[in-house]
Amino acid sequence: MPLVDLASITRARRILDGIAFVTPLEHSRALSDLVGGPVYLKCENLQRTGSFKIRGAYVRMSRLSPQDRHRGVVAASAGNHAQGVALAAQLLGMSAVVYMPVDVALPKLEATQNYGAEVRLWGSTVDEALREARAVAAQTGRVLIHPFDHPDIVAGQGTIGPEILERVPDVRTVLVPVGGGGLLAGVARGLERPGAPVRVVGVQAAGAAAYPASLEAGHPVPLSRMNTIADGIAVGSPGDVPFSIIRDRVDEIRTVSEEQIARGLLSIVERSKLVVEPSAAVGVAALLEAPTAFEAPVVIVLSGGNVDTLALLNVLRHGLSVAGRFLQLRVRIPDRPGSLATLLGHLAATGANIVTVGHVRTGVELLVGEVEIEAEIETKGPDHCARVLERLANAGYDVRSP
Secondary structure, three states: OOOOOHHHHHHHHHHHOOOOOOOOEEEOHHHHHHHOOOEEEEEHHHOHHHEOHHHHHHHHHHOOOHHHHHHOEEEEOOOHHHHHHHHHHHHHOOOEEEEEOOOOOHHHHHHHHHOOOEEEEOOOOHHHHHHHHHHHHHHHOOEEOOOOOOHHHHHHHHOHHHHHHHHOOOOOEEEEEOOOOHHHHHHHHHOOOOOOOOEEEEEEEHHHOOHHHHHHHOOOOOOOOOOOOOHHHOOOOOOHHHHHHHHHHOOEEEEEOHHHHHHHHHHHHHHHOOOOOHHHHHHHHHHHHOHHHOOOOEEEEEOEOOOOHHHHHHHHHHHHHHOOOEEEEEEEEEOOOOHHHHHHHHHHHOOOEEEEEEEEOOOOOOOOOEEEEEEEEEOOOHHHHHHHHHHHHHOOOOEEOO
């Protein structure tokens, strides 16, 4: 008998009745036009605590014995699982200790504390925080609430699957962000049905993609290092429980670059008017990269919206650069009166909007009598960027990237 099946997901739905929201499925006209058929966004960014994590955390914790509830729980998370555990503990009258990486986003840390959990900062990654949480569980008797590697967690996340089928019964493709795999495994199980199968595609950040090598090897293979803006899915190794499901049930794992993630997030904010975190944007990123690869109707799971405002600003700026609407350049000019005004006149003539201008007067590559101008410019797209660069080149300027 499988560890997670439709029956266990049905039981999880009953547990979550009145606890987790049935989140909206929003139609995206912009993405639908690209695909040539309906595309919907499953808005778990509008879930309680701002992500899907309350589903699995509450199901897992609601099934603890009275003795375990008395001892309390311990967890590790970069933020979303932390908030899910903290709220579930509050609702169930339990104490919770949550380990978070030392550089965790301040809004996620404060939200976890506001739900009543005790937060302890530990390590630079979720994996390091999780090792410490395991040690504390062994020492104190607190129950470890794993972020993805437990059947109850997977069943809770899997409740998203039936919600998709109820709203889009003819769905053909579902794209799901992947870190440890609990969400993808659960959704894949929750989408099982007789008749027309649903193609389930997991999407990972290329800088933290443990699943491709693990699936090729036939068992979880830890990553030696990770580097991604999508901290919510930066997990070094798949969980055993979700891996066994994903290996058998998921059709494909795709990876997306940091540039593609930034472009995906920008698209969601601008076209769908939704605030999401970078990890939630990977499905949209994959679709933008290859829109004809997915049969419609398509549903993309937006896994969470807990993003630090400064981080969001940086990712959006990066997304604008990738989209050719934000140009950064360095130009050397003579260090004499009128040179900067002449340069700015050329930029103004192209219709570009200058955001910032800076002077660099010292540098090993600068000649005596030279100054380097660093400028950030808003443009109207790639063609406009090309016209700006062409104008400067024709005027004799040596233009470089930052």
